[in-house]
Amino acid sequence: xxxxxxxxxxxxxxxxxxxxxxxxxxxxxxxxxxxxxxxxxxxxxxxxxxxxxxxxxxxxxxxxxxxxxxxxxxxxxxxxxxxxxxxxxxxxxxxxxxxxxxxxxxxxxxxxxxxxxxxxxxxxxxxxxxxxxxxxxxxxxxxxxxxxxxxxxxxxx
Numbered sequence: 001x002x003x004x005x006x007x008x009x010x011x012x013x014x015x016x017x018x019x020x021x022x023x024x025x026x027x028x029x030x031x032x033x034x035x036x037x038x039x040x041x042x043x044x045x046x047x048x049x050x051x052x053x054x055x056x057x058x059x060x061x062x063x064x065x066x067x068x069x070x071x072x073x074x075x076x077x078x079x080x081x082x083x084x085x086x087x088x089x090x091x092x093x094x095x096x097x098x099x100x101x102x103x104x105x106x107x108x109x110x111x112x113x114x115x116x117x118x119x120x121x122x123x124x125x126x127x128x129x130x131x132x133x134x135x136x137x138x139x140x141x142x143x144x145x146x147x148x149x150x151x152x153x154x155x156x157x
Contacts, residue, residue: 116148 049057068075088096106114117136121129139147 113144113148116151120151 052060068078085093085096103111103114117132121132124132136144136147
Protein backbone atom coordinates (compact mmCIF):
# COMPACT_ATOMS: atom_id res chain seq x y z
CA UNK A 1 0.00 0.00 0.00
CA UNK A 2 1.37 3.42 -0.88
CA UNK A 3 1.59 6.22 1.60
CA UNK A 4 -0.54 9.23 0.81
CA UNK A 5 1.70 12.29 0.40
CA UNK A 6 1.21 14.90 3.06
CA UNK A 7 0.93 18.55 2.19
CA UNK A 8 0.67 21.60 4.32
CA UNK A 9 -2.82 22.09 5.80
CA UNK A 10 -2.77 25.85 5.17
CA UNK A 11 -2.38 25.28 1.43
CA UNK A 12 -5.38 22.92 1.40
CA UNK A 13 -7.49 25.50 3.24
CA UNK A 14 -6.51 28.24 0.82
CA UNK A 15 -7.09 26.28 -2.40
CA UNK A 16 -10.87 25.79 -1.97
CA UNK A 17 -11.28 29.52 -1.28
CA UNK A 18 -9.09 30.37 -4.26
CA UNK A 19 -10.96 27.99 -6.51
CA UNK A 20 -14.31 29.45 -5.39
CA UNK A 21 -12.99 32.93 -6.16
CA UNK A 22 -11.82 31.86 -9.59
CA UNK A 23 -15.14 30.26 -10.34
CA UNK A 24 -16.90 33.45 -9.31
CA UNK A 25 -14.62 35.49 -11.56
CA UNK A 26 -15.10 33.16 -14.49
CA UNK A 27 -18.85 33.22 -14.20
CA UNK A 28 -19.42 36.82 -13.19
CA UNK A 29 -20.12 38.06 -16.70
CA UNK A 30 -22.02 35.01 -17.92
CA UNK A 31 -24.11 34.57 -14.80
CA UNK A 32 -25.65 38.01 -15.09
CA UNK A 33 -27.49 37.15 -18.29
CA UNK A 34 -28.21 33.49 -17.55
CA UNK A 35 -31.71 32.37 -16.57
CA UNK A 36 -32.07 30.90 -13.08
CA UNK A 37 -31.73 27.13 -12.80
CA UNK A 38 -34.95 25.11 -12.69
CA UNK A 39 -36.45 24.47 -9.27
CA UNK A 40 -35.84 21.01 -7.85
CA UNK A 41 -38.81 18.65 -8.12
CA UNK A 42 -41.15 18.70 -5.16
CA UNK A 43 -41.91 15.55 -3.23
CA UNK A 44 -40.78 13.66 -0.19
CA UNK A 45 -37.06 13.89 0.54
CA UNK A 46 -34.93 10.86 -0.29
CA UNK A 47 -34.37 8.46 2.61
CA UNK A 48 -31.32 8.45 4.84
CA UNK A 49 -28.50 6.03 3.97
CA UNK A 50 -29.68 3.62 6.66
CA UNK A 51 -33.18 3.52 5.11
CA UNK A 52 -31.92 2.67 1.62
CA UNK A 53 -32.38 -0.87 0.37
CA UNK A 54 -29.34 -2.99 -0.43
CA UNK A 55 -30.12 -2.54 -4.15
CA UNK A 56 -30.24 1.27 -3.79
CA UNK A 57 -26.93 1.31 -1.92
CA UNK A 58 -25.34 -0.92 -4.56
CA UNK A 59 -26.64 1.38 -7.32
CA UNK A 60 -24.95 4.36 -5.61
CA UNK A 61 -21.66 2.60 -4.92
CA UNK A 62 -21.28 0.75 -8.25
CA UNK A 63 -19.89 3.72 -10.27
CA UNK A 64 -17.18 4.32 -7.67
CA UNK A 65 -16.28 0.62 -7.54
CA UNK A 66 -16.10 0.53 -11.35
CA UNK A 67 -13.86 3.59 -11.49
CA UNK A 68 -11.65 2.21 -8.71
CA UNK A 69 -11.21 -1.10 -10.54
CA UNK A 70 -10.76 0.42 -14.01
CA UNK A 71 -8.33 3.19 -13.06
CA UNK A 72 -5.64 1.81 -10.71
CA UNK A 73 -3.37 4.79 -11.39
CA UNK A 74 -6.04 7.08 -9.90
CA UNK A 75 -6.56 5.16 -6.65
CA UNK A 76 -4.14 7.21 -4.56
CA UNK A 77 -5.67 10.41 -5.86
CA UNK A 78 -9.18 9.15 -5.08
CA UNK A 79 -8.15 8.25 -1.53
CA UNK A 80 -6.51 11.64 -1.04
CA UNK A 81 -9.65 13.43 -2.22
CA UNK A 82 -11.79 11.36 0.13
CA UNK A 83 -9.44 12.12 3.03
CA UNK A 84 -9.50 15.86 2.28
CA UNK A 85 -13.30 15.80 1.92
CA UNK A 86 -13.59 14.32 5.42
CA UNK A 87 -11.54 17.23 6.79
CA UNK A 88 -13.82 19.89 5.30
CA UNK A 89 -16.42 21.61 7.43
CA UNK A 90 -20.07 21.40 6.27
CA UNK A 91 -19.83 24.99 5.00
CA UNK A 92 -16.65 24.18 3.02
CA UNK A 93 -18.35 21.10 1.55
CA UNK A 94 -21.31 23.22 0.43
CA UNK A 95 -18.96 25.72 -1.22
CA UNK A 96 -17.10 22.89 -2.95
CA UNK A 97 -20.37 21.41 -4.25
CA UNK A 98 -21.51 24.83 -5.44
CA UNK A 99 -18.18 25.37 -7.22
CA UNK A 100 -18.41 21.97 -8.90
CA UNK A 101 -21.91 22.73 -10.16
CA UNK A 102 -20.78 26.10 -11.47
CA UNK A 103 -17.83 24.43 -13.22
CA UNK A 104 -20.14 21.90 -14.87
CA UNK A 105 -22.31 24.75 -16.17
CA UNK A 106 -19.37 26.68 -17.66
CA UNK A 107 -18.74 26.85 -21.36
CA UNK A 108 -15.37 25.56 -22.62
CA UNK A 109 -14.22 29.19 -22.95
CA UNK A 110 -15.15 29.99 -19.35
CA UNK A 111 -13.32 26.88 -18.17
CA UNK A 112 -10.23 27.87 -20.16
CA UNK A 113 -10.25 31.32 -18.55
CA UNK A 114 -10.80 29.89 -15.08
CA UNK A 115 -7.91 27.43 -15.48
CA UNK A 116 -5.59 30.22 -16.59
CA UNK A 117 -6.60 32.38 -13.63
CA UNK A 118 -6.20 29.50 -11.20
CA UNK A 119 -2.72 28.61 -12.43
CA UNK A 120 -1.62 32.23 -12.13
CA UNK A 121 -3.27 32.94 -8.79
CA UNK A 122 -2.21 29.82 -6.94
CA UNK A 123 1.31 31.20 -6.40
CA UNK A 124 0.21 34.75 -5.51
CA UNK A 125 -0.11 36.37 -2.13
CA UNK A 126 -3.62 37.39 -1.00
CA UNK A 127 -2.80 40.99 -1.88
CA UNK A 128 -1.65 40.05 -5.39
CA UNK A 129 -4.78 37.94 -5.89
CA UNK A 130 -6.95 40.88 -4.82
CA UNK A 131 -5.22 43.17 -7.29
CA UNK A 132 -5.59 40.66 -10.13
CA UNK A 133 -9.24 40.11 -9.23
CA UNK A 134 -9.91 43.87 -9.50
CA UNK A 135 -7.98 44.08 -12.75
CA UNK A 136 -9.87 41.07 -14.20
CA UNK A 137 -13.25 42.60 -13.38
CA UNK A 138 -12.28 45.78 -15.22
CA UNK A 139 -11.14 43.92 -18.37
CA UNK A 140 -13.22 43.52 -21.50
CA UNK A 141 -13.59 40.00 -22.95
CA UNK A 142 -10.91 40.82 -25.54
CA UNK A 143 -8.52 42.03 -22.85
CA UNK A 144 -9.15 38.84 -20.88
CA UNK A 145 -8.31 36.72 -23.93
CA UNK A 146 -5.10 38.71 -24.45
CA UNK A 147 -4.19 38.28 -20.77
CA UNK A 148 -4.71 34.51 -21.03
CA UNK A 149 -2.54 34.31 -24.16
CA UNK A 150 0.15 36.31 -22.35
CA UNK A 151 0.04 33.92 -19.36
CA UNK A 152 0.36 30.91 -21.64
CA UNK A 153 3.37 32.54 -23.29
CA UNK A 154 5.01 32.87 -19.87
CA UNK A 155 4.51 29.14 -19.25
CA UNK A 156 6.45 28.22 -22.38
CA UNK A 157 9.39 30.56 -21.71
